[in-house]
Amino acid sequence: MKKKIKNFWATFMFVVFFIFAPQTQSASNIIFTEIMYNLEGTDSEHEWVEIYNNSDSEIDLSNWKFYDGDGETKHGLNIFQGSIVIPKEEYVILVDKPEIFLEDWPEFSGIIIDSVVNLKNDSDNIKLFDSESIEIDSVVYQNDWGADGDGNSLQLSGLNWIAQIPTPGQVTAEENPAEDPEPDPEEPSEETQPIAEPTPTTGGIILPKTAYPENVKITEVFPNPSGSEEAEFIEIWNNNNTSISLENWKLSDKSKVITLKAITLVPGEYKAIYRSTTKIALNNSSEIIYLYDSNGNLVDEVSYSSTIEDYSYSYDIKQDDFFWSSTKTPSSMNDFTNPNNLPSAVINFSNNPVAPKEIFTIYADNLYDSDNDNLSCLWEIGKNFQANGESFKYSFNDLGEYIIKLTINDGHNEVITTSVIRVLNSVDVVYIRSKKSESTGPITNTILTLSSLATTTGQIFITEIFPNPEGSDDAEYIKLYNPNNFDVILDNWTIDDQDGGSKPHTIQDRAIKSRDYLILGKEETKLTLNNTFDEVRLFNKDEHLIDSVLYDDVKENQTYK
Incomplete structure (x- = not known):
């Protein structure tokens, strides 16, 4: 786009110089090239x-001014980096805050000029x-x-402004190099050779506008919406500098393959494809999603081992990795709001065991929330x-073992922790x-020190279904x-099973230990599972x-995992 717009602009300004009015050298050679x-x-x-010196000599920008469209003020140019x-x-880059620009672009080593750059998002006139x-x-x-909040910038290409990756x-x-002038047809030269077609270079100056399938990527997966499952989507991004057709491409998970039709992505476009189109039911447990081009080549795959309700699994371009985010951005560049972490604490006692009627203190030790x-x-x-509170005093009248229960609430999550105190x-x-006072360390008792975290919310997976026993x-x-x-x-x-099936079963007096399994039999749930096709669903309180x-056609005496 930018490189050697020199020949075009030099010719254009030369004509302006002679036809309209005399101007300085700087007027002919400093132009805006990126916004x-x-x-x-x-x-x-x-x-x-960004501005560009399109001349054959250096230009001093001392006492120059930049107008950012805000009122009538012309802002000075103060060198920050370079000359x-x-x-x-x-x-040259004109920036509003040089330090912030270098945080955004830490590898930039060119000329930076500090000015006032406060640009409007709908329309503006810069000078x-x-x-x-x-x-x-x-x-x-x-x-x-273009470049309206989608991560692109406006860039000068010939006489046109286009949206591209900054x-x-x-x-x-996007820049097309100036072609050598063709020989005068009236004065043919025997030494004239055909002009070669542009070929790719590593310098980024001459690149053909070719769409490469490997530059198409899955960038967001929304598998576990809080409402209708039809809100599930898979997002695809075209990271090419030209449009690409996804006709006859294939999208699949571990159980279903669909063929894409009538989808063309323009450069930089994000496209969310919803469950209503794909018919792919994304698992809330582990899942792998595949994208194949029209020749059957695997272009991209994304996997996850668990989900968070109403969070999307989103690709971060800068970190080249996926993260869970509560901000869903279908068909647009991803934004990230990280999940809220669980608080934690350990129940402790001023003394344990205690005697009847002895007053002791119960307190939340190491109370912590990373958010x-x-x-x-x-x-x-x-x-x-x-x-209520982080501690309180208490006493027991009778001998025995007593469970102390603590519920910690951070406004987003409730975590329950318990411990046992003995009254002897x-x-x-x-x-x-x-x-204890005689020993080098305290006497431990597994009953006394037992402490476990528990919560009424959390991700639980359905890992096995046995619908067709012999x-x-x-x-x-x-x-x-x-x-x-x-x-x-x-x-x-x-x-419960699918809508219209058995009556849902409400679970009572059940808990699952950390990284452990729980089997719910038919005698307890009263659910009648179909042998041919059914769906098992788990809802929290x-x-x-x-x-x-979802499962289908399970053979007799085999489980579905």
Whole structure:
């Protein structure tokens, strides 16, 4: 795009010089070549403009001014990196905040000029003035030209502005080099040779406009919506500098393959393809998604081993990796809002064991939340006692073992942790404490130190279904798995088969230990699973779908995993 627009502009300005009015050398040779006016996410302090010295000599920009379309103010140019004297055929970046620009583009080593760059997102008129306040160049851009918050910038290509991946201080693949003039037909030369077709180069100056399938990528997967499953989608991105047709390409998961029809992606376009089109039911547990070109070549694949409800699995271009984000961006560049992490704490006691009627302190030790959310603590002992706060004092009248329950709430998640305290007769308590003071370390008791995290929310997977046992159907079962590092309490969760099937079963008094399995048999669930085709679904206590598995044509006495 930018490189050697020199020949074109030199000729154009030469004509202007003689026909219209005399101008300075700078007026003929400094032009706008790239505008980053609407970044993805926040624009403030991240916007920038590129200019180019299209001459055969250096140009001093001292006392030049830049107008960013904001009122009548012309802003000064202050050198931040490099020299204010611009070498020939060199690019310069005008930025609002140089430090922020270098954070966005840490490998940039070219000339940076500090000015005021506050560009409008719909339409704006930018101008450049020399030291004598003569207008050198101006551009009126509009957001319907492209680069409107999709990660691209506006870039000059010949006489046209186009949207492309930003290239501050560099030439781009869109530029077409000036061709050598053809010989005069009246004066043929025997030495004239045919002009070769442009070929790709590693310098990024001459590149054919060819669409490469390997530059098409799966960039977002939304497998577990909180509402209708029809909201599921798979997003595809064209990272070519030209349009590409996906006619007869194939998209698949582990159980279904579909052929794409009538889809063409323009350069840089993101396209979300919804479940209503693909008929692909994305698993809430592990899944692999494949993309094949029309020749059957594997172009891309994306896999995940678990999901978070209402989060999308999104590709981060800068980190070249996928992350879960609560911000869904179908058919547009990804934005990231990370999942809220669970709080944690350990129940501790000023003394354990204690004697009857002895007052002791119960407190939340190592209370922590990585998101710095405000935490609340609710304590429960039996059915009749509750307390709030990080600690409280208590005493027991009777001997025995008592479960202390702590519920930590960060406004997003509830985590339950429990511990056990023993109430012994006074003689035993005195003896144990005396032994502790004599030993080099405390006497441990697995009953006393037992502490486990548990929550009423979390990802649980349906990992195995046995719908067609040999003989009686009473042997049918559904197996669940807890992949988390905490226990999950399943009280008031429900499990059922497809709509219109058996009555949903509400789970009571059940929990799954961390990284453990739980089998729910037909005797408990009362679910009648079809042998040919059915769907098993698991909902949490808030009636949000946690996992679902479709199966068909299961052979007798075989499980579906």
